[in-house]
Amino acid sequence: MAAPCEGRWCDFRGGVVVLDIGSDTVRTGFAGDEAPSLVVPPWAVPSSTSEGGLGRVWRFSGDGSGAAEVDWDPSALEATILMASTHGSPTSSRLPMMLSEPNAQNRNYREALAELLFEGPAGTPAASLLPSSVLNAFSVGRANAVVVDVGSALSSVAPVLQGKSPDLRSVREHSFAGRSLDVALLEALSLQGVQLPADDLLAKLPGKAEDACCSSFVTGRRTRRKIGPLPGHGLLA
Structure with missing residues (x-):
């Protein structure tokens, strides 16, 4: 028998929505599922600010010599969060969300996410943002790891120590991906x-x-x- 549920996340009996926004795919589903229930290309997300009505949620910029900067389309980002928060269940718009963020941490990006999550149409009651390296380590049951991530736009090597991502200076990134x-x-x-x-x-x-x-x-x-x-x-x- 499973251990009794404890903590504030247990107040949400419908589950937790997980959202992973990458530069090649946007994946969303429910925590505990073996596979995402929805996978879409990021350039297929509706945007009111991009030509043609579609916009890429975010992309990396920089020459690869240091921490990459994250540039995003606010309208496409809002549409992505709303899509994730309502998919699969008419009541899931009030469920908490867990989002992965690039190892290339960007304060402005985090602030934009927080504003859209709590003040936007999604009306998320609770949210958690974790670096993708930490989530990758957790997915294989490890609290300590060195995660090598080769994405579509960025390759990174990031250490995870006791379930946390150390200082950004310990992360190595390159645009060859x-x-x-x-x-x-x-x-x-x-x-x-x-x-x-x-x-x-x-x-x-x-x-x-x-x-x-x-x-x-x-x-x-x-x-x-x-x-x-x-x-x-x-x-x-």
Whole structure:
């Protein structure tokens, strides 16, 4: 039998909404679920301030030599929070939310999130913001870890000590990440005589790096999954 629920989070019997805003995907679901219930590209979020009515929630800026800055679209960010707070249940707009934030901490970004969470349409009763490195460590049951995160726009190495992220100076970041790897792969295939339309390849590859080759923390077994066919009946795996 599960231990009795204790603490202020237990007052919300409907669950806790978890929101992970990345530069390649926006994922949301309920705490305790094995997989997110909603995954959308961040550039498909409605925005009243961007041309075409769609805006990217946030992006990194900087030359990779130091902590990256986070630039965001306020309208798209508000739409993302509202989408996450109401999905799956008509009553979930009053549920608490847990949000991951980039290891590249940005005070203005946190303040904007807090304002939208508590004063915006979502009307969140409680919220917790945690660095993605801390949440990654918690997901495998570790309070101490060194987390290597290769995202779409930013790669980072961040230590986690006793369930907390130390000083930002201990975080190392670089703008060479998943998207750059996609471009490098395209160039490598081109040198081998494999010609693919750049837009077509890059549309298939974002978010597929961990599907192509991943390592299980529990079993330690390395698995490979085929992504799709290449010219000449080859396979990209």
